[in-house]
Amino acid sequence: MGYDISDYKAIDPIYGTNEDLDHLQSELKKRSMKLMMDLVVNHTSKQHAWFVESRSSRTNPKRSWYIWKEPKRDESGKPQPPNNWSQILGEANSAWTYDEETDQYYLSLFTPEQPDLNWENPDVRAAVHDVMIYWLDKGACGYRMDVINLISKDQRFPDAEPVLGPDKKYHPGGKYFINGPRMHEYLQEIKQKVLKRYGAITVGEMPGVQDVDEIIRTVKSGTGELNMIFIFDIVDIDNVPGKVRMTLQDWSVKDLGRIVSKWQRVMRERDGWNSVFCENHDNPRSVSRYTDDSDKYRTYGATLLALMETTLAGTLYVYQGEELGMRNFPESWDPLKDYKDVEAINFWKKSLDLYGDDPEELARQRKVLERKARDHARTPMQWNAGPNAGFTDEGVKPWMRVNDDYLEVNAEKQVSDDSERLSVWQFWQRGLANRKMHMDVFIYGEFKAVGLESEQVFAYLRIGREGRKWLVVLNFSGEEAAWELPGDVKVEGWMAGNYTKGKPDKSLKDSVALQPWEGLLGKCVG
Numbered sequence: 001m002g003y004d005i006s007d008y009k010a011i012d013p014i015y016g017t018n019e020d021l022d023h024l025q026s027e028l029k030k031r032s033m034k035l036m037m038d039l040v041v042n043h044t045s046k047q048h049a050w051f052v053e054s055r056s057s058r059t060n061p062k063r064s065w066y067i068w069k070e071p072k073r074d075e076s077g078k079p080q081p082p083n084n085w086s087q088i089l090g091e092a093n094s095a096w097t098y099d100e101e102t103d104q105y106y107l108s109l110f111t112p113e114q115p116d117l118n119w120e121n122p123d124v125r126a127a128v129h130d131v132m133i134y135w136l137d138k139g140a141c142g143y144r145m146d147v148i149n150l151i152s153k154d155q156r157f158p159d160a161e162p163v164l165g166p167d168k169k170y171h172p173g174g175k176y177f178i179n180g181p182r183m184h185e186y187l188q189e190i191k192q193k194v195l196k197r198y199g200a201i202t203v204g205e206m207p208g209v210q211d212v213d214e215i216i217r218t219v220k221s222g223t224g225e226l227n228m229i230f231i232f233d234i235v236d237i238d239n240v241p242g243k244v245r246m247t248l249q250d251w252s253v254k255d256l257g258r259i260v261s262k263w264q265r266v267m268r269e270r271d272g273w274n275s276v277f278c279e280n281h282d283n284p285r286s287v288s289r290y291t292d293d294s295d296k297y298r299t300y301g302a303t304l305l306a307l308m309e310t311t312l313a314g315t316l317y318v319y320q321g322e323e324l325g326m327r328n329f330p331e332s333w334d335p336l337k338d339y340k341d342v343e344a345i346n347f348w349k350k351s352l353d354l355y356g357d358d359p360e361e362l363a364r365q366r367k368v369l370e371r372k373a374r375d376h377a378r379t380p381m382q383w384n385a386g387p388n389a390g391f392t393d394e395g396v397k398p399w400m401r402v403n404d405d406y407l408e409v410n411a412e413k414q415v416s417d418d419s420e421r422l423s424v425w426q427f428w429q430r431g432l433a434n435r436k437m438h439m440d441v442f443i444y445g446e447f448k449a450v451g452l453e454s455e456q457v458f459a460y461l462r463i464g465r466e467g468r469k470w471l472v473v474l475n476f477s478g479e480e481a482a483w484e485l486p487g488d489v490k491v492e493g494w495m496a497g498n499y500t501k502g503k504p505d506k507s508l509k510d511s512v513a514l515q516p517w518e519g520l521l522g523k524c525v526g
Contacts, residue, residue, distance in 0.1 A: 003146065004045035004113055008131040025139045034141035036201065041128045042150045043114040050127075051115050058102050067107035067118045069157065071098065081105055084159045085173030090346030091244050092353075094170050109150065109177070111342055119151045119186055132194045142201030145226070148187070149206035152180030163242060172244065178208040184217065187225035203275055203315070204229040212266055219272045228273045228315060233259045235283045238372075246347045248368050253476040256290070257449060257458040264313055264447035264460075274314025278305060279322045284376040286322060291517055292478050293327035298409075300517040301325070303427040303498035304474055307519040310431035311442050311462055311472045318428070320381055324414055325424035328376040329403045335369055340400045344373040379403045384412040422501055430496070434521075440464040450489065456481040457514065461489065461524070469524035475514040483512045490525035497521065 011018050028035055044051055053062040071079035081096035088095070088110050096105040097112040107116040117124050132143065154176035164171050187204075195202060206229045209215060215231065218224050237255060240247035267274045279286040287293045291301025302325030309316055333339070335348045351365035380398045382405075383390030389406035392398055403409070414423035422430065435442045441464030450459040456477040462470045471491060475481045485491065485507075497504035497520045504520055506512055512520070 003040050003043075003110075004047070005040050006045040006047040007049075009134055022138070029139075035139065036142050036144055036203075037135050037140045038146060039132065039143040039148075040146040041117065041131070042147045043108070043110060043116045046113050046115055054115075055099055055102065055106070058104070064121050065118055065124050066115050067153065068102075068104045069096070069107070071103070071105055079103070079105075081170075083157050083173070084162075084170050085109075085176075086160075086164075086170035087111065087346075088172075089343040090350070091164065091168075091170060091172065092346065092350045095173065107153070116153075117151070119153075119182070120155065125186065125189065129190065129194050132190070136194070136198045136200060140200075142195075142198075142227075143203075145202060145204045147207065148204045148226075149179045149183055149209055150177050151186055152182040153177045154180060164244075174208050179206070179211075179214055184225065187218070191225050202226040202228075203317075206230065207232055212270075216266070216270045216272050219267075221271045221273070224272070228275045230275050230277065230280075230317075231263055233263070234278050235280070238289070246343070246368055246372055248371060253454065253456060253458050254452060256476065257452050260308075260312065260458070261447070261449040261452065261460070268313065268446065274312070275317055276309055276312045276314040277317040277319070278309065279319040279377065280317075281319070281377050282374050284372060284374070285327045287325050288328035288376070289371075290476070295408075297478065297517055298325055298327060299421070299424055300498055300515075302424045303422070304476070304517045304519040306424070306428050306431050307472065307496075307498060307521060308458075308474055310428070310435045311470070311521065313443060313445060313447055313462075316432075316435070319377065321377075323425050323428045324382065324409060324411055326379075326382060326403065326409060327405065328370075329379060329401070331370050333401070335366070338401055339369070339373060339375050341374045341378065344369060344375055347373075375400065382406040382410040384410050420501065421499065427498060434496070438464065438468075438470070441468060441470055450486055451483070454481075454483065457483045459483070467526060469526065471520075471522040471524055473512065473514070473520040473522070475516065475518045478516045480516060481514040483514055485509060485512060491522040492525045494520050494522045 011021055025035060050062055050065050053060050054066045069082035072082060074080055079098055081094040082105055085095035087093040095107060095109050097108045098105050108114055109116055119125060158176060160171040160173040160175065162168065162171050204218065204226045215229065218226055219228050234256070237251045237259065238248055239245055240249045263274055266272065278290065283289070285293070286305050287298055287302040291297065291304060293301060335344070339345060339348065348369055351362060355362040355365060379400060380389055380391035380402050382403065385407045387394035388396065388398055389402045389410060391402065411425065414425035417423035417426060441462045446463040448461040448463065450461055450471070451457065456479065457473060457475050459471065459473045462472065471489060473483060491508045493508070494504040494506045497518065499515055499518055506520060
């Protein structure tokens, strides 16, 4: 289930049947909608038939479908991992898992339950192509390709540099498998043998890649292997550089503005294409991370982010619950009982082991957990104020707790909201309609940052065909701001904002007064 795939051609019975998916496809088609599938082929479940065969003996034909290596030995002869690579979801652990029956280690970059496939084997690649064709033939329009830039490993499997310190046994080995030596070859093969036949859309999840040339090589129109990738600079904004994801550092509005401006500019100048997002299943809720999720400001913060996302060039991805402004669950939740994600569990176990006798440092690690845990994005969807937020029947226990705020934050309430301001859901609906109405501006238009020196405000122009201009002004702070309109920007009228249903009554020249977390969309002269 999930990212532990034990059968690539069947829906896990926990979720339904293949017939249920066929029904979903049929209903989507009636609504002029399409379905992208999630393709997880860097690794499988250890319960997959391929791996069951592979681990059965050293001579099994599928042994080479996975990455097996001889152990090193310590002075006592005890087996040790082939190198010092750390597990991605728990850097205190090895990326290798020992199999006693065959006395070898298999590579499992994420968890021991997820052994990595050996893409060097052409039979593996052919099997992946077959899986892709299977779902495309059933009507899928394309794929989100999970950690697809990890499929090619440096076949020397050298030790990683000790970046986590000399006292640590294991260290991130991404240098030797992120955008590995044959990645482009493998992706081109997929493009030629599968994707081109179907005109399928693709978005690659490609963590850890920073090189602009490498990214453009992947997504360049015509020659690139994929339509777009998820660039993680925004969701990595509070990571300590060079360290693992479960770290915290301060960031500024200037940092956010530089990231957005860079990729809006690069993709346009170099004939690439952006994915637009600031929330996914691997990160905390965006309203909690980038704004203020208090009851007073949650709606303003969520709609501020919606205004930004619906006015940036590229393909927009909205994560479930983001359209409601769903937020992180409370700090009072128990790390040992309420957190379910393997990364969070490993992180807290390591923190207790290292800092159990240091309350001050343990409190700092608890803060990292509370701010960065992936669990925040994985609570049940909040449909209504009924039992289990309408996600499942009363008396049924979902996989984790429903966020405590579901009585107030739920879809039913927001869809029917008739108060003086738009709900988060209504604001997204209006923003998407505006984006569709002015596609030449907001999806395909030119981007120009305005006043990046501000400590509070991120602003930019979007320019469409025939020079039509729109100005977006975003106060990314919990304080009022007086933002000076540049002399060369002439606002004809403020068309939308997140503090009012109608057109905002704001100054059209000189200084614009902004409330905390206020966003404005203005139509410009010329």
